[in-house]
Amino acid sequence: MTEATRVRIAVDAAGTDGGAAVISDAVEQVLAGHADLGFVLLADPDQAAGLSSRLASERVEVRVCEHALPADMNAAGAIRRGQGSTMWQALELVREGQADAVVSGGSTGALMALSRHLLGTLPGVERPALMAAIPTLTHPVWMLDLGANIHVDARRLLEFAQLGHVTCQVLEGKAPTIGLLNVGTEPGKGPDVIREAARLIDEDSALDYAGFIEADQVFSGTVDLVVCDGFAGNVLLKSAEGSIKLLFASLQAEFRGSFCGLLARRRLKRLHDSLDPARHNGAPMLGVRGTVIKSHGGTCSRGFARALELAALEARKNLVDCLERQLLAGY
Amino acid sequence: MTEATRVRIAVDAAGTDGGAAVISDAVEQVLAGHADLGFVLLADPDQAAGLSSRLASERVEVRVCEHALPADMNAAGAIRRGQGSTMWQALELVREGQADAVVSGGSTGALMALSRHLLGTLPGVERPALMAAIPTLTHPVWMLDLGANIHVDARRLLEFAQLGHVTCQVLEGKAPTIGLLNVGTEPGKGPDVIREAARLIDEDSALDYAGFIEADQVFSGTVDLVVCDGFAGNVLLKSAEGSIKLLFASLQAEFRGSFCGLLARRRLKRLHDSLDPARHNGAPMLGVRGTVIKSHGGTCSRGFARALELAALEARKNLVDCLERQLLAGY
Known part of the structure; x- marks a missing residue:
């Protein structure tokens, strides 16, 4: 070398x-x-x-x-x-x-x-956390943790927000808006640990906290960084992988043998490559x-x-x- | 009347x-x-x-x-x-x-x-559980709980399996194969509560237990019934909704104004209706x-x-x- x-x-x-x-x-x-x-x-x-x-x-x-x-x-x-x-x-x-x-x-x-x-x-x-980018309508959104930590308390979720914040700032040059994954967006929703984490993240003046975010909203790109425990992160990412795979399999069947089939297949292939979460490859261990x-x-x-x-x-x-x-x- | x-x-x-x-x-x-x-x-x-x-x-x-x-x-x-x-x-x-x-x-x-x-x-x-059907490659798969219960112990997960088992049998005339949602399929994977639930479900001889299932596998239709807590179920379902919505928005942009655009749009609309989890509407409260x-x-x-x-x-x-x-x- x-x-x-x-x-x-x-x-x-x-x-x-x-x-x-x-x-x-x-x-x-x-x-x-x-x-x-x-x-x-x-x-x-x-x-x-x-x-x-x-x-x-x-x-x-x-x-x-x-x-x-x-x-x-x-x-x-x-x-x-x-x-x-x-x-x-x-x-x-x-x-x-x-x-x-x-x-x-x-x-x-x-x-x-x-x-x-x-x-x-x-x-x-x-324990380190695993962070990865997932495709959305507007820009890739970072998310952590993705499977490395399945048991977390509120302090760990705050730590994920802090690690992610610094990482986005260093790699992309701007502070991310942060959403905390939950089953609803109203303040009283979800498990105690997530409501407590929301309080801690909101209190940290260095962080740009945007509130709770539901799993479907993640793909609209409304925030830059999504914080969750590793179990929920794994489920979110794999559910997206599985449903996109299902959809492409169905699309291929739908367009097979049709007049526009060949043209459509090329376009679909390009789209598949750009959207499949697995292709946004590379997860920093923070x-x-x-x-x-x-x-x-x-x-x-x-x-x-x-x-x-x-x-x-x-x-x-x-x-x-x-x-x-x-x-x-x-x- | x-x-x-x-x-x-x-x-x-x-x-x-x-x-x-x-x-x-x-x-x-x-x-x-x-x-x-x-x-x-x-x-x-x-x-x-x-x-x-x-x-x-x-x-x-x-x-x-x-x-x-x-x-x-x-x-x-x-x-x-x-x-x-x-x-x-x-x-x-x-x-x-x-x-x-x-x-x-x-x-x-x-x-x-x-x-x-x-x-x-x-x-x-x-507490009752919410069960819904989600589209897969082969057949709609039932899943519970979907957001009604965010804190569950192993006994509750067993109860979900039992409620779902009887419901599938009564409504569809056959006993479902059951998967337990986890972050991996190997026996030692995941939180204690899920490993304990696996033991309880496996012990119940009335249930046809197929082991752990990861979120992406749910959409392949490898099992008929997926058991999980309400937080994970909500994240799985909404992640699928969000990623399918993202994909259709991208497809529409991809096919807009093209030679095959009109034809493709009709096919896409039909496919969208068949796959959108929200359209498999109606969740029994069990x-x-x-x-x-x-x-x-x-x-x-x-x-x-x-x-x-x-x-x-x-x-x-x-x-x-x-x-x-x-x-x-x-x-």
Whole structure:
């Protein structure tokens, strides 16, 4: 790797369904567009040959690891049996300062556990949160948490709002309007924990709180950042994925064999790519002491490339340092 | 009303955004198709004239009530100030045996509270649950709870499974396969309450339990009945509504002005009607001692007609008696 590569990204090359082909294509795409990036690809022995033969660049290094973690590996298993794995080694590179960011398509639970274990968390943050962008009528809306934390109290929801606020400000240059996911918009609605969180978020004068938001309103783009616990976030995101998939399957059947079928199919394909939440790929793991991006396991090369670019942006903007400063300053 | 009307439905004519026009059209549609049905429409003074002038049938009676409850009326308010309202009077008719079912498009919280208050609940049921059908790739899938119960324990989730099981069996003639909504399908996944509920549902030999189901899988139709708490159910349903609305708005923009635009629009309209979860209208309130159907406030006349037909089906099949027998027999 040359001195000119200002940002180095450690890529866990296992855990992505499309394997070496998707990873190689994504890395090639991103290399072409960003002269300051370098990559270290952590591959298991089966993958390594496929990656090396396709990527011939002095900005890419392939390292062979002992094994890869299975897709359903849980947190405890990852810590017990993860050493020597592609995910572990990728995080280790960040810990040692040899890489500036990690991108992994592996198990969320394992990535969360190993990130905490190897990199630690920022001051006051007990468990990191997963944030992702979802498509709406007007602009992509960020949402957290998305499955990393299924039990949260009101203070954790406030913390999500704070982490998301700083992240949007650093990555996008403006403070987000914040909505708190609930089953109604009137002040008295919903569980105690959410009503208490609303009070805490509203009290924090640094945050631009817009009130409760219902799941359908998320897709209208009325706020920039949606805060919820990981269970609700997972249900919201997967429900959108499932219903959009259902709709496209029905559309394809509807237009099949028709006069306008071919034309419609191309338009539908383009629309599908722009709307499928899974394609807005790359979920920052916020609160961990290092840049860690979770990629969707089933993503395509363009999606994986987006996750790599998001990792580069976070590293270039020093998001982790900004978050730490904000947390120390009073959050 | 003649003696020939075997099933009488009390309709809360307030609470539906489309007002007297939607209600009248729906009642006309259903009258035409079902010779054994009669209706009592409970209307506020403003609505009554509009309804009476449009519906001239000996099978329809319009009764003028003092007032209608506002759409955001909560449970406590409904009990304190609900007397004399269209919703209260509709439920009162069922309580007095003058009607066999109630259909209302009013506030869910108010309908739940007044149903419990005026009709009571079945043995062992503390709070009723709201069940609705959602469209999938293969067949409409029933799901409960949908917003009526945001705090539940494992026993309540088991109760939802039991109520849903009997309802599907009575209304559709076959026992449903049951999925429990979770953030993963592996046995160790999710919150304690859901893992405990899985154990209880699995132990109940009357139930055909298929394991955990993720929100995206719901739309593939892999199970017939999905059990979840009201918060997750509300988020799932509204996320689907919001993302389908987003998709159709994008499709309309995509096809506007194109060669195939007009053709596509007609097909899209038909598809939209078949898929929009809000159009699969009519949510039985299960566990209450009487047939109560919640209609979506924003539904069209066809949607309201579907809710009326569902009410008639439940009443004809004596669902409430079947549920009571099952609950007394050991549930």
